[in-house]
Amino acid sequence: MYARPAGHAAPFSDVPDRLAPRPVTAPPPSPAQAVAFGRPASTVGGFADGRPTPPPRPAPPPPAEALVRAFGPAAGGRRGLQEPPAGRPGRRRTATGPWWKPDARQDPWRDPYAPAVLGPPAVYDEAAQPGPVVFDAQGRRKLRLRDLSVRLWVLGLLAVLLVGAVGGGAGWYLTKTNDETPLLAPGTQLSEVDPGITREPGSVSEIAQNVMPAVVSIEVRVGQAGATGSGVVIDGENGYIVTNNHVVSGAEGIEGAEIRAVFFDGSGSAARIVGRDPASDIAVLKVEKPGLVTAALGSSDDVVVGDPVVAIGSPLGLAGTVTSGIVSALERPVRLAGEGSDTNAVISAVQTDAPINPGNSGGALVDASGALIGINTAIASTGAGGSIGLGFAIPVDTMRDIAEQLISTGSAVHASLGVNTRSVTDGTRDGALVLNVEPGSAAAAAGIREEDVVIAVEGEAVGSSEELVVAVDAHDPGETVTVEVVRGGASTEVEATLDAA
Template identity: 45%
Template sequence: MTNESTPGAGIPRDAQPDETGIIDLEHTRPVPRTEATPSGPDAQEQSDARDDAWFDVFGPEHPTQGPGVPARADEAWGSDRADALAEQAHRASYAPPVIASGAPGADGAGMQQDPTQPGQAAPGAIGGSGGGFAWPAPSGAAVTFRDAPVGPGAPGDPDAASPTRRRRRRSRSGLLVAGVVGLCLLSGLVGGVAGQLLDDRVNLAGSTLPEPGPGATDRPAGSIASIAATALPSVVTIKVDGGAEGAATGSGFVIDAKGHILTNNHVVEGAAAGDIEVVLSNGDTEKATIVGRDASYDLAVLKVSRPGLTPLQLGPSSKVVVGDQVIAVGAPLGLDQTVTTGIVSALNRPVTPGSGGGDVTSYINAIQTDAAINPGNSGGPLLDLNGKVIGVNSAIARVPGASGTTGGSIGLGFAIPSDQARRTADQLISTGKATHPIIGVQLDQTFSGEGAQVSDKSTAVTVGGPADKAGVKPGDVITGFEGKRIRTPDQLIVSIRSRAVGDTVTLTVKRDGKQIDLQMTLEADPDS
């Protein structure tokens, strides 16, 4: 590393610099002269001036007057004066630090140094106590931001005429250039980091991934998450050990504070010789007993001796319309506390889920839904967006040809309407059995036309029954019930069973090519 105070120090005089196209001031040496060597008293001064002329042309600073100025210094292009003016304009436009002669006490704008303490920043300077930045400056010079004419060679510069001082001036200018370059590099670094912070939002304190704030897990009332959180503690998993009849798993839900649980009959019908265990939402298990069950409606009520259970509220299924959003809760495939969602995809769908004891067949005027329902969901609640039970999940459709032990959700699930479930549950809790409304006719199951045909046998209409009182005759085809079209016998059966004993209904029959409306009052089945 060379000594900055002596340009060219350490370089042999006969060494040739590399021809790189870059002017290296430290390696530049005087060009040999061909004219005669001066003589006389002023020979040494003339020789110094001639030798220094090379540096006057290629050095970083050029005087505007004196022996080193070329003859045509006022040329608009290529002259030293034009270069000096261009350099001055460039420095003024970017406001770089410049060398201003004089002692301390110049105006305090910008950066300045105490000339008696080289390298120490004055208050307010960059890097000093004022929060600024400073670099060493030559003695006797103050570094400041100004637009005044720059440094050596400017009018009034006392060092302009001395060749020896010009050499020292070049060393100082080298320091200044190094300082300016350092400031530019620092500015570029600070600007680059600031740009990165703005563009990428770099968080120097840690990860930039957002953290959930207070209340982030709260859910608005009416949301599926909120409804599920409220309903899940009231939904149970039912495990039946039927002994020789085998085991079964289903679902149920609490319907009152006394520990009554509503489920499907086909879930618990095999427990006559076995045990029923109820698994609560917190994992606790309780033994359950059967209060009553009804194969015709495929419903059953259990009871556990566990106080403090929270019941679900039964809503009005008569208000449900196709397209309503619904939530199914249960233990499909034994996976307890499972929540699925969907919509009501159809109403008044006649289905026959499960199998009753003996020759009894279940008939349900079901709510159809596309919420995922699988084996194990049976007996669980179907909720509306108010969190009320509008149905009891009971059956799923199966692809034609599939065996009874296979199949899962294909988007066709069925639930017993809550209006029917409420009536039946009340009856089972009160008396241990449920009553079924009837009209007192036998239907011809071989009829292939539209509607439900009363058998043409003389005994097809029960004497003194509701149909007989209303005027129904053997052979009549029932085509309407309460203003709704009847297409199949099953549709008529589930329509009647969806009503309560004592209800007055209108029956539309077709007889001899004519349609007749008949009114009747539903009565209880004496065999139920």
């Protein structure tokens, strides 16, 4: 395989070198290439012929001697940093030349050729120098508290005690030697200034000033027991005072019972019961005292929710108490019944947030003009018996109607349907369920039966037993009204002529 071929005696090196350079032969250029890249016929020689030759560049000047000395190679036998320009180390250490200490050449931190090694940790002589020494930016040693000796500590403490003793003694001496001013100063008069108080027309203070003379306190005494309430003068010429029935009902027909009216000026007078109406909780008293201030009566139709109101009475026996608030609701059905009283009424009340407490009963609720719009009667309570911001007053129109009947006849009459009911609901509609029908009553004559649910009277919705009483009482006895009832799942209307009760 590797034997010389037969007939070959010469060495292999005589074989032509196949890797040697070969002559380059290029095809002649095309006419277009000759026109584009050929030498113009008028041009002879190289294209650069005739160009000026630039002058030779001058040799750079030798460096300054200071640069040679500063940055030139070190002298023979020396290494590391060179000497300063002065040729020798500085005589003193300065902030601008800390490198030229006498031991600068032996300092490994200043020798660029010093090898990097990890040395042993710093060891301090706790007796001579406990801990490292700390210097500030100016190279001064910082003084620490633990570097102070016991002697210095004792001297500092004594100095503080001495300063405190001197200061305390000086203060004590000055206070003892200073004469005290006398406690009493006969003939002293305090300066008087004009407060400049302005009260706008219609303010609570103006209303109270005008209305309080017409409000009285009612004191009831039965044996050893007593009670207090309020009242409003409605006829000053004849001495008629309106109050609540539950305030005076305990003294009716009781031998030895006393009722007394106490007026704004502090004077008092015995009072007699003219008439009582437990169905509306209204009572009228009469006193024999001429020249009483009469309250101005307003109208229930003029009252709207949000009107400012003022309540005046004798809550908790505190005569002449004034509170204020607003009308928070109208036509609120409220059932009135009190222990120790025969009051059993349902009123369409004026609701107010003016604070009302026990003893306000029978007092005045007036509007911003001072006109009487209601007789304070009841409060909503959580059991503590105090005001929680919900008070109720009998509307002035109802009070006027009942008071006129009591003054005229000594009693009052109301319209009656003749049914006993309770409030019910089926989840979508409320009403008054008829529990029983009085024989011969208006309801019996109209065909109203037990288990009927009254849902409207004269087109006004009825949602509870209290609302039914209020709806019927809004009409006069003998008046015929339309009553809508639900019976057997269907509603029907009946005509009922109301009775007198």
